[in-house]
Amino acid sequence: MAYETALAVLADPTRRQVFERLRSGPCPVHAIAEGLPVSRPAVSQHLKVLKDAGLVEERSEGARRIYSLRREGLAELRDWLDSFWDDALLAFKIEADRTYRHAKGRGDGDDE
Amino acid sequence: MAYETALAVLADPTRRQVFERLRSGPCPVHAIAEGLPVSRPAVSQHLKVLKDAGLVEERSEGARRIYSLRREGLAELRDWLDSFWDDALLAFKIEADRTYRHAKGRGDGDDE
DNA sequence: CCGTCTCGTAAGCCATCACTTACCGTAAGC
DNA sequence: GCTTACGGTAAGTGATGGCTTACGAGACGG
Numbered sequence: 001m002a003y004e005t006a007l008a009v010l011a012d013p014t015r016r017q018v019f020e021r022l023r024s025g026p027c028p029v030h031a032i033a034e035g036l037p038v039s040r041p042a043v044s045q046h047l048k049v050l051k052d053a054g055l056v057e058e059r060s061e062g063a064r065r066i067y068s069l070r071r072e073g074l075a076e077l078r079d080w081l082d083s084f085w086d087d088a089l090l091a092f093k094i095e096a097d098r099t100y101r102h103a104k105g106r107g108d109g110d111d112e
Numbered sequence: 113m114a115y116e117t118a119l120a121v122l123a124d125p126t127r128r129q130v131f132e133r134l135r136s137g138p139c140p141v142h143a144i145a146e147g148l149p150v151s152r153p154a155v156s157q158h159l160k161v162l163k164d165a166g167l168v169e170e171r172s173e174g175a176r177r178i179y180s181l182r183r184e185g186l187a188e189l190r191d192w193l194d195s196f197w198d199d200a201l202l203a204f205k206i207e208a209d210r211t212y213r214h215a216k217g218r219g220d221g222d223d224e
Numbered sequence: 225c226c227g228t229c230t231c232g233t234a235a236g237c238c239a240t241c242a243c244t245t246a247c248c249g250t251a252a253g254c
Numbered sequence: 255g256c257t258t259a260c261g262g263t264a265a266g267t268g269a270t271g272g273c274t275t276a277c278g279a280g281a282c283g284g
Contacts, residue, residue: 004125004128007119007122007123007128008123010119010123011119011120011122011123012241012242013116014242014243015242016116016119023196028260028261029260029261029262030259030260030261038242038243038244039243039244039245040260040261041243041244041245041246041261041262041263042242042243042244043261044261044262044263045242045243045262045263046242047262048262048263062250062251062252062260063250063251063252063259063260063261064251064259064260064261065260065261065262069196071196071197074193074196077193078190078193078194081186081189081190081193082190084135084181084183084186085183124271124272126272126273127272140230140231141230141231141232142229142230142231150272150273150274151273151274151275152231153231153232153233153273153274153275153276154272154273154274156231156232156233157232157233157272157273158272159232160232160233174230174280174281174282175229175230175231175280175281175282176229176230176231176281177230177231177232
């Protein structure tokens with residue numbers, strides 16, 4: 001359910017740079033913006049999207065907003081990816097000739 | 113290198129549906145399009161992008177093009193995701209009070 | 225040989241979205 | 255108090271890209 005969001009959010013190169021910037025630890029907005037080729041408001045917008053997707057979390061420290069990574073936000077995406085390995089392994093052998101059984105008189109080895 | 117591509121390619125909902133449709137086994141284009149709310153040419157375009165990203169592979173069978181999944185295409189994305197877990201685990205402890213050593217007694221309960 | 229089914233490609237349209245500048249609230253420093 | 259640093263938000267713009275219809279090319283059956 002959230003893996004789709006994570007996918008969409010991390011698809012943007014700049015936003016991914018913001019995200020990866022936080023790998024080295026919590027960081028205020030202006031510090032993130034300094035290392036990037038975009039303006040600070042742009043970074044703010046990206047951080048909002050990332051926070052909304054549960055990929056980062058924000059904490060106020062005086063006038064500063066400290067952003068940090070939330071690895072939990074990646075969990076569902078990781079699970080989704082994992083599901084391809086076992087799922088494919090299984091469904092492959094089972095569905096191999098079921099999916100297509102009609103109109104397949106040719107009888108060649110279709111799958112691997 | 114390719115994980116960025118996979119990320120961008122799988123970010124689109126329709127394209128992801130095309131991709132997931134192939135989980136159950138190899139499939140010709142028209143069969144994929146039938147189960148989707150978009151036209152067949154749209155599916156063709158998505159398949160082109162997916163193939164270009166190494167996420168599916170195509171095989172000609174007469175007039176039909178049979179598309180099938182390439183789980184290998186997901187490997188780099190998976191690795192990238194994995195890298196967050198160990199990387200964060202490590203850098204976190206080290207940088208924890210270095211980056212922002214200013215009096216940060218309160219942890220957010222990350223790990224020990 | 226011709227009609228049909230297969231599918232990819234071209235051209236065009238339209239929505240999404242990332243980025244910009246401008247502005248406003250808030251917290252610390254003088 | 256005023257000024258400066260920090261950062262979120264609004265409005266407007268430009269480009270990316272996903273979708274459509276129309277067309278062309280190849281394979282098969284009559």
